[in-house]
Amino acid sequence: MPTLEDVAKKAGVSTATVSKVLSNTPYFTEATRLKVLQAVKDVGYVPNLAARALSSGRTQIIAVVFPHVYDPIFSDPRVLVVLEGIDAECRQRGYNLLLSTPRVVEGELDENYLQLIQSGYMDGVIALDHVPFAAVLEPVVNKGIAAVSIGGMARYSVNSDHYSGGRLLAQHLLELGHRNIGLIAVPEHINVGTDELMRGIRAGLRAGGLELDCLPQAVGDYSIDSGAACAATLLEQHPELTALLCLNDRMAMGALQQAHRLGRRVPADLSITGYDDIPAAASTIPPLTTVNQQSLTAGHEAARMLFDILDGQTPESKVIPVELVVRGSSGPAGGQ
Amino acid sequence: MPTLEDVAKKAGVSTATVSKVLSNTPYFTEATRLKVLQAVKDVGYVPNLAARALSSGRTQIIAVVFPHVYDPIFSDPRVLVVLEGIDAECRQRGYNLLLSTPRVVEGELDENYLQLIQSGYMDGVIALDHVPFAAVLEPVVNKGIAAVSIGGMARYSVNSDHYSGGRLLAQHLLELGHRNIGLIAVPEHINVGTDELMRGIRAGLRAGGLELDCLPQAVGDYSIDSGAACAATLLEQHPELTALLCLNDRMAMGALQQAHRLGRRVPADLSITGYDDIPAAASTIPPLTTVNQQSLTAGHEAARMLFDILDGQTPESKVIPVELVVRGSSGPAGGQ
DNA sequence: CTGAAAGCGCTTACAG
């Protein structure tokens, strides 16, 4: 592989000059610049990133951290979408993406991850950070590396407005006349986003005179199967229910299946709502009413925020608006 | 940050010794080894990966390449699954994952990607390589970097047995008594996997006395919407059809929706099959009969193969068996 | 506007 030195020789200048021309330092004769650029082409020079990283202290690498906790990260449909947003910004700025999926066991981060953070291999970190007790970004911040949290409460963070999402959902069902609403929830304090969502739902229901804690609830684990099981339980114990409010789309899909098995027509006999607006939500039968949390935007914003930090700025944390997506799975209470 | 030298001083040995102890070179007194390890702990030493990469020529980084061609890579549900398999192997071996999503325009790879490959930043590359004209791995192989293709025909590759998948699917429908089968296809030569699948379907149908080219076909683009549109066209022009064989799950989901809109009961009036077994396939109504191509296994195998190459071995390319998954969307022709 | 030289933090023959 040709090195800087080869280019320097070819161009008849010093390696320092080549280096500076390539990094767009000003103050160069047009002649020198052209000479260098031509030489780069001639010898087919491509910078060695490890060398550059070692001497400059910058790697042009952003680590994206998706911690593995309860719900295996690879089954979370948001992951790919967030990644898409981050990727788009990074490629524009010429940064590369390093993927890290640390295991979090009893709140402890795995050793590999800790080492990686210490290794000096990244200029910044973006983490999916919705697990209250897993401080994925703590070692990053301690090391003084730029860090942006998606879904967490770090110094720099991007959050979807789950509170409003919850209110919108509750309001939507209330407006359709539902008063017998069952909730398919998940354990508390497992996901800060979901906790926010619950707060929003509570507020939305209260605005309509309903008290969340008085409604029938079943606790699932985000999976399709758990949604189906919860729906079965709820509908059996509370046949009067006309709506099932599910804390994510996958559980709603399970509920939809279960309703179908039980011969409950959706939405005529039973309305079902989800949360997330994953791709599959648009193509269930009937299509799912849900809330889109704009994960793509979150990815974009997080990356932009990180670059702002790297540029020495002090960006504001962002709250991203969510969007109620009304589709066929919800309808008037007592409809047909 | 503490460096090797700090550790050496603390332990009262040379940096060479520290380095060798850390890389598990043999021939060391137990005493030295312990002394060094203790010093590492005391000063909190973590190796600088850039420095290590520069001097050793190895980076401990594997690049995973998902080229963007027609179907935006981020909407391909296999991506995350393949990634999961690769990630598992890499974390076991202490390798990090670099994600690259090169754009391929008119068969040309983007410049960033080419530079990345030349940059010496990775020890090996695994590429999703199912686009016939996009030679993602060519620059990698030229540079002499270890490369494994998933879905392509490189020297080292991992392929799902799509041919058998096609045969199984055709056979399944034939056994159910279907003779009026419509095909929801995609343009040819866009994806080597799909081409293989078509060959298998052709063979399977022929074994039952049916000629693929005589069957009604509509051409989609892998998306849900295109599946719905194709189904509409086929069912209108060929009301006698009792089965729709779709080349992927998403189009099958679209077809399912369309059948529902048209009042065709699935599977009583119409059987619908997909391909891929994406997570959503299990929870459509009715659940989709499809073929699981074991993408997780493909990811695992690809990574293992890459490590074998890095270890100086010459592994065999692998063909991964697929699995027919019979669910509720297919049933006897003329059933009820 | 350009260059000589030190240095980034490791690894690796080569000696002993």
Next chain:
DNA sequence: CTGAAAGCGCTTACAG
């Protein structure tokens, strides 16, 4: 079994 020293390929004050 251990160490001195060169070298990986860049960048960056510092001079001029």
